[in-house]
Amino acid sequence: MNIILCGFMGSGKTTVGQELAKIMGRKFIDTDELIEREQGVAIKAIFTVHGEEHFRNLEFECCKNISNMKNCVVSTGGGALTFQRNVDALKQGGKIVFLDADFDVICQRIGNSKTRPLFQDREKARQLYDERKSKYLSAADYVIDGNMSARKTAIEIADIFR
Numbered sequence: 001m002n003i004i005l006c007g008f009m010g011s012g013k014t015t016v017g018q019e020l021a022k023i024m025g026r027k028f029i030d031t032d033e034l035i036e037r038e039q040g041v042a043i044k045a046i047f048t049v050h051g052e053e054h055f056r057n058l059e060f061e062c063c064k065n066i067s068n069m070k071n072c073v074v075s076t077g078g079g080a081l082t083f084q085r086n087v088d089a090l091k092q093g094g095k096i097v098f099l100d101a102d103f104d105v106i107c108q109r110i111g112n113s114k115t116r117p118l119f120q121d122r123e124k125a126r127q128l129y130d131e132r133k134s135k136y137l138s139a140a141d142y143v144i145d146g147n148m149s150a151r152k153t154a155i156e157i158a159d160i161f162r
């Protein structure tokens, strides 16, 4: 069974996922990284050149591929589990964990990084955060406090699945 981490940009999905995979001796997969590797370009370039809808289709293909894998720790892009088709694909053979981090904590973590096309403006990002929260909650099998250190969060998640 796969462990799927979801949550907003900056909620710690990648760092927690890497830590969790290490603790549990599982393979780690990051959907954004898989897409970038397959396409040979950065996510930001995919958005700029082809638009968000194209990126969402690539993301859906990626989720379907992951549903055929076993015993992986998967970190998803912040928008992935706001689409029901991705939730349905990933729930086949996986449990979803929502990393619930406060918006202020997220802003501190993201800082001035400009790599995220949907986090260029703090106010717009705040709106997206508010819109998405209920979707993450309804997709999730488990909700974990995402404000803690990556190590502490990973240990809490590992305890659930042991």
Ligand code: S3P
Binding pocket: 007, 008, 009, 010, 013, 032, 043, 076, 077, 078, 079, 080, 116, 117, 118
């Ligand atoms: C997105 C989040 C990003 C990446 C893309 C879109 C989103 O992933 O998938 O920029 O819609 O929130 P991270 O959550 O890893 O930053």
